[in-house]
Amino acid sequence: LSLSHCFVQNHVLMTLTFYSSAATVASSPRVPFHPLASPARRGFVSFRLTAKKLPLRSHGASSLSVRAMSELVQDKESVVAASTSFTESSNTRASELNHSRTFLDARTEEDLISGINKEKEAGRLPPNVASGMEELYWNYKNAVLSSGAPGADKTVISNMSVAFDRMLLGVEDPYTFNPYHKAVREPFDYYQFVHMYISPLIDFKNSYVGNVSIFSELEDKLRQGHNVVLISNHQSEADPAVISLLLEAQCPYIGENIKCVAGDRVITDPLCKPFSMGRNLICVYSKKHMNDDPELVDMKRKANTRSLKEMATLLRSGSQLIWIAPSGGRDRPDPSTGEWFPAPFDASSVDNMRRLVEHSGAPGHIYPMSLLCYDIMPPPPKVEKEIGEKRLVGYHGTGLSIAPEISFSDVTADCSNPNEVLSVYFKISKCINLVSPSPLCISSFMDIFAWYMAGERSIQPSSVQVGG
Numbered sequence: 001l002s003l004s005h006c007f008v009q010n011h012v013l014m015t016l017t018f019y020s021s022a023a024t025v026a027s028s029p030r031v032p033f034h035p036l037a038s039p040a041r042r043g044f045v046s047f048r049l050t051a052k053k054l055p056l057r058s059h060g061a062s063s064l065s066v067r068a069m070s071e072l073v074q075d076k077e078s079v080v081a082a083s084t085s086f087t088e089s090s091n092t093r094a095s096e097l098n099h100s101r102t103f104l105d106a107r108t109e110e111d112l113i114s115g116i117n118k119e120k121e122a123g124r125l126p127p128n129v130a131s132g133m134e135e136l137y138w139n140y141k142n143a144v145l146s147s148g149a150p151g152a153d154k155t156v157i158s159n160m161s162v163a164f165d166r167m168l169l170g171v172e173d174p175y176t177f178n179p180y181h182k183a184v185r186e187p188f189d190y191y192q193f194v195h196m197y198i199s200p201l202i203d204f205k206n207s208y209v210g211n212v213s214i215f216s217e218l219e220d221k222l223r224q225g226h227n228v229v230l231i232s233n234h235q236s237e238a239d240p241a242v243i244s245l246l247l248e249a250q251c252p253y254i255g256e257n258i259k260c261v262a263g264d265r266v267i268t269d270p271l272c273k274p275f276s277m278g279r280n281l282i283c284v285y286s287k288k289h290m291n292d293d294p295e296l297v298d299m300k301r302k303a304n305t306r307s308l309k310e311m312a313t314l315l316r317s318g319s320q321l322i323w324i325a326p327s328g329g330r331d332r333p334d335p336s337t338g339e340w341f342p343a344p345f346d347a348s349s350v351d352n353m354r355r356l357v358e359h360s361g362a363p364g365h366i367y368p369m370s371l372l373c374y375d376i377m378p379p380p381p382k383v384e385k386e387i388g389e390k391r392l393v394g395y396h397g398t399g400l401s402i403a404p405e406i407s408f409s410d411v412t413a414d415c416s417n418p419n420e421v422l423s424v425y426f427k428i429s430k431c432i433n434l435v436s437p438s439p440l441c442i443s444s445f446m447d448i449f450a451w452y453m454a455g456e457r458s459i460q461p462s463s464v465q466v467g468g
Contacts, residue, residue, distance in 0.1 A: 096187055099172060100124065103165040112137060112160055119168060129171060129270050132391070133164055136271060139393040144200045147395045152200070159197050166193070166274035177267040179303065180259075180310040181281040190278030191256070197275070198241040201376045203397040207246060210401030215251045218321075218367060218402070222257065225318040227362050229353050230258075230402075232369035233342035234325030236377040237272060240279045243323070243371070246400045254321060259314070261324040264300075271391065282311050286328045287346065308352075315360035323369075326350050330379040342370070354408060365405045372399035 102115040113134060120130040141156045149155070166188070184190045209215070218228050236242075244255025258279075263286040266276045284307050285300035314320045327343035334341070357364030375396035 099169050103161050106161045132271050136391050143393040143395045155200050167270055170270055170273050177283050179283055179307040183280050184277045194241050194275050194278040198238050201395050206397030208399045209246050212250050214402045219251050219253050222319050222321055227315050227320045227357055227360055227364040229357055229366045230323040230369045232371055234330045235371050235374045238373055238377045239371055242373045242398050258321045258323050282307050312356055315356055318362035367402055367405050369402045
């Protein structure tokens with residue numbers, strides 16, 4: 001009963017925040033856009049082979065200084081001087097030094113495309129990876145150019161040069177993810193690389209953050225040693241970066257410290273791995289793909305057990321922020337209607353997080369959160385078994401919202417009859433099904449449940465619209 005009732009409330013709250021974000025992104029008035037002003041955006045992307053930090057070009061022009069990075073790769077003496085005694089660090093630096101410069105030297109579109117063919121012919125890029133890279137280039141180019149931003153063409157070349165360079169390195173020297181993976185910040189800063197790559201795809205003028213006061217409250221709890229779990233839907237491979245970028249001006253601590261529960265596909269796909277390396281990850285095998293290969297089922301279950309133990313260890317240390325999507329996969333529209341609904345949650349995932357938080361020994365909190373960023377990197381229409389999905393890319397507004405903390409004890413105290421839980425669930429489901437997720441209809445839906453959402457007042461921060 002406890003699980004069922006709380007599961008229902010959590011899914012409803014998440015659904016509400018989802019529709020709230022969708023409505024606001026679609027219908028709210030535009031506000032002047034100003035470049036993000038947090039230190040991460042003003043400062044430097046550090047390719048930390050040496051102690052140097054090199055300035056970036058402006059956000060409106062080229063996103064990453066490829067030439068500066070090439071010079072750092074070339075600076076072998078500084079690399080040797082800066083090397084440590086750690087085997088992993090030494091191996092990483094060695095792989096960087098012996099790495100092909102094909103894409104780092106690219107200055108034009110022709111350089112990039114010919115570079116892909118060159119590496120494929122040399123046998124350093126498998127044909128399927130090479131074709132995926134070329135397809136990604138054209139999709140990324142079209143998306144960034146559609147933004148109309150000054151210097152967009154230069155941004156495309158510089159960002160894709162670095163992305164291709166990291167993908168090639170990943171094929172030459174495959175990176176292995178541990179059950180708990182810390183974002184790789186040196187010798188190459190993958191965290192900033194991801195931000196620079198995703199940022200040109202976000203229409204910040206038409207993006208929205210709901211209930212920013214709750215995000216601030218959450219950040220305060222983390223600094224006090226509390227654990228926080230965010231339970232939300234999952235829209236695209238860009239979700240973690242979207243969270244960080246939308247909160248960068250108000251709550252940058254969240255973006256840098258969030259730990260994402262990630263499926264195995266984002267740590268095995270050669271085109272996706274470089275972006276995953278820039279995030280803090282707790283790596284698991286999704287239930288949706290658990291039985292894809294019967295011979296690997298036992299291995300996957302054991303790996304998930306190790307990851308669960310890692311998560312428990314982290315929570316015992318306190319000050320942990322964990323994001324999990326209990327659906328186990330990305331949202332997809334109804335194929336018959338095209339309408340959007342958050343993918344159904346796996347009740348056991350919700351309850352596992354509740355138990356882990358309660359037994360961590362540190363104060364713990366669970367918040368329902370919602371994301372809207374499908375159009376930036378939409379998933380395939382159906383779940384695919386094979387690694388190497390087609391990657392579409394778009395330029396679009398995004399939305400992020402959060403609802404007040406869920407108190408399991410308070411929720412279950414109000415309902416002692418299982419039939420009441422079912423009744424509430426069916427009534428809420430009926431309301432959701434009666435309302436189309438369009439801006440014209442969401443307002444009436446939100447009126448019904450307005451008490452769930454802490455004051456949605458629009459203000460004008462440095463980059464995105466913020467509510468609450």
